[in-house]
Amino acid sequence: MLVNSEQIIEALIQTIQMVGFSFIFSIIIGLPLGILLFVTRKGQIIENLPVFTVLNAVINVFRSVPFIILLVAIIPVTRLIVGTSIGTSAAIVPLVFYAGPYIARLVESSLLEVDKGVLEAADAMGATPFQTIFRFLLPEALSSLIVNFTIATIGLIGASAMAGTVGGGGIGDLAITFGYQRFDTTTMLITVAILIVLVQGLQSFGNILSKKIRRG
Known part of the structure; x- marks a missing residue:
């Protein structure tokens, strides 16, 4: 049985839901963690090496685990949070565990790019x-943050496709169920094309927004 347009649309909606909710929750977790990483570094405004060392190590641990392994490893946690380990909602949990630490590191990187003169000015003003x-x-880091958040979102699209290997739904699930397991080359090409369009669209939007903020 060949895939139809309704199945493709449904899979696309599931992918957008997975990526959208995962990105929001990952920002909620990753943004404060990234800020904390930066401000507790040696020589920064709230220097605290024990906090920085522990947080840095924890983030490195999560970032060292490939998503496909993390996806399976935290199945008990996923079941505890959403009550199941299969489906779109279940895929969001490992996606957040994957992207949250990644975004934290990207936020830290963006803040490190800020000119030290900005901090000196803030200190001189008694902030x-x-x-x-x-x-x-x-x-000051907003333009860089937009670029890095765009990169993180694109990473989530790729990870959401991998979630299809365990029945996570979305474009990845469609590609595996029809394109791979049923040797449907047409479906495989369609899913790849959709992912390319999503990535290109997001990257272009992120670049345009970043340039506008930088010029503003």
């Missing part, structure tokens, strides 16, 4: 650490 972060650091 508190909170004010330094939200009125100086983040606005």
Whole structure:
């Protein structure tokens, strides 16, 4: 049986849901972690080497585990949170565990690009650490953050496709169920084309938005 347009649309919607919700939750986790990584580094505004060392190690551990292994390894946690290990909602949990630490590292990288003069100016004006972060650091790093968030979103699209190997739904599940297991070359080409369009569209949007913010 060949795949039909309704199945393709449904799979696309599932992929958008997985990526969208995973990105939101990953930002909620990764943004504060990335900020904490930066401000607790040696010589930064809230230097705290024990906190930095522990947080840095934990993030490195999660980033060292390939997504396909993480997907299976945290099945008990996934079942505990959403009540099942199969389907679109279940795929969101490992996607957040995968992308959250990644985004934290990207946020740290963006903040490290901010000119030290910005921090010196904030200090000269008597800004508190909170004010330094939200009125100086983040606005200055916004263009870089947009680029890095775009990269993270594209990574989530690729990971969501891998979630199809365990029945996660979406384009990846369609590609495996029809394209691979049933040797349907047409479906495989369609799914690849959809993923390419999604990635290209997101990358272009991210680049345009970043340039507008930088010029502004």
